[in-house]
Amino acid sequence: MARTLSFHSLITALALAAATVSAQAADLTVAYQTGIDPSKVPQASGAYEKAIGEKIDWRRFNSGSEVVTALASGNVQIGNLGSSPLAAAASRKLPIVAFIVSAQINSSEQLVVRNGSGISKPEDLVGKTIATPFVSTSHYSLLGALKHWGLDTSKVKVVNLQPLEIAAAWKRGDIDGAFVWSPALGEIRKTGTVLTDAAQVGQWGAPTFEVWVARKDYAEKHPDVIAKFARVTLDAYADYAAHRNEWTADSAPVKDIARLTGSNAADVPELLAGSAFPQAQVQTSPALLQGGTAKAIADTAAFLKEQGKVESVLPDYSDFVSAKYVQ
Template identity: 80%
Template sequence: MTTKRALSSLIVTVYVLLVVSLSAHAESLTVGYQTGIDPSKVAQADGVYEQTLGQKIDWRRFNSGPEVVTAIASGDVQIGNLGSSPLAAAASRNLPIVAFIVSAQINAAEALVVRNGSGIDKPQDLIGKTIATPFVSTSHYSLLGALKHWGLDASKVKVVNLQPAEIAAAWKRGDIDGAFVWSPALGEIRKTGKTLTDAAQVGQWGAPTFEVWVARKDYAQKHPDVVAKFAKVTLDAFADYAAHKDSWTADSVPVQKIAKLTGANAADVPELLAGSAFPDAKAQLTTALLDGGTAKSIGETAKFLKEQGKVETVLPDYSAYVSAKFVAE
């Protein structure tokens, strides 16, 4: 009888542990982020997302949007940060994701910088030169948009696929003549180079770029409250920056936290923050963004990517990949 009771107790213990384990797994949240400079990095560093959501978050750092897309597609990541170009590519391939907040409208935060002494003084000088950028990223999209605007045949420029950290290393070795990229690599290469154009100017030429937070659709359907709270923390961070941006100097606490989390030089952070616009809750819900404009922009990006042979299909409507309800809630 003692053996039976012991065995019964063991079975109950194993069962309880299994239930607890499955429950924990079901509620786990993995968030994919990148090194772009934005105010929400402060909330991330301070653990505000965890406090608000009431659960642990596994934050995973990625080098580019396409890497985030791959992780989301595999199910390893439930919420991720990526740019408009990888978003358009993912949606065009029917990846079940939904953009629930525009996290940045990219302006000077991404730029084409050419090396001092490379012989590149004007756009036409890019012919025959080696320019690096992470493929299918917002920077890649901006680079292609710039070449198109300048009337340059992209095949005559040696465009190579490098991640930001690889760009910084290749720049130091002298392997590349220029790069279209974001921080912290952008801050590094600017020290010995000059800006030929940036995402803001390319946007005015007809190829705007932006960043979004996306969630797997199945996760968003099961946990709409989590996604809504995640959006609120992000928007609160934007509001805090908007109210105190003048005090976010290189030696300020918020900027120091962003620098530590992203690996950027603190001295570069204020300028990089100023290089993007961070829409508040009211702006998010307008027809220019989540209520129509974002879906339209994704479609325009997809059309451009198809012209460049980066996607095979352009969907007639991308509204299924954008939702305003989480911000509205």
């Protein structure tokens, strides 16, 4: 099973790929992940294809670093990834642009410690093995939590595992805890205790979010496609906001989300509630695409540099964000 690239390996791959890729595939290929969000509903129904007017090759990826690598190679034109891999990619000047903040992560990503691991408070993490997918928002949150608690990362064994690997390692007893998202999160919580979550870590100064991004060359050639993709996504967010109480475990939207992500339908309503999905008027506000998102990327990159995870940061990240497709 493939593992997530390390930060340094990812950066090297991005630099090489960004320098060599010049052509795009004729068909639209979209990379998605297993995060729980309302856009999975139009993905399942074919609404994106209907709006855009062409076939979409949907490809499922395990983590944001894998999505970034696919974007860099030119095999994917649109992809969903988190703020941490976005900051790492932008810092290496990968030609991508974020056109929607797809989720503001709160309790949908959590640090769970295994029952019987002897961990009941942050100090107990010393000497323990904690898994997370590297270059992910969960990894970023874990680093932020350790910093807040004053724990030296060299004293906690942080290992790089994909979500499915985390679930397997948890069952074998190979790890003491994990910071991860669904569906692995739903599985490990059955026999674990939540120590903190992304919402709390965000309040401590390390917020995380997810975005839809496009390769810049594709977006410049097909702005109508990106705009239509954005509209379908935001319509799904509006529908969820208006009918969230109806999105129960046995409802059609929740079943669609569970099928696409591999999650338990019973867990989906709570996981949906664990993130905020900004609607159109918020997307185009100074808080997000009109300035706030670029600043958040810069702050994330600065933290990653402080942690030794990226080599340098850019003076300005506004070129990697655009509100025009939503407008």
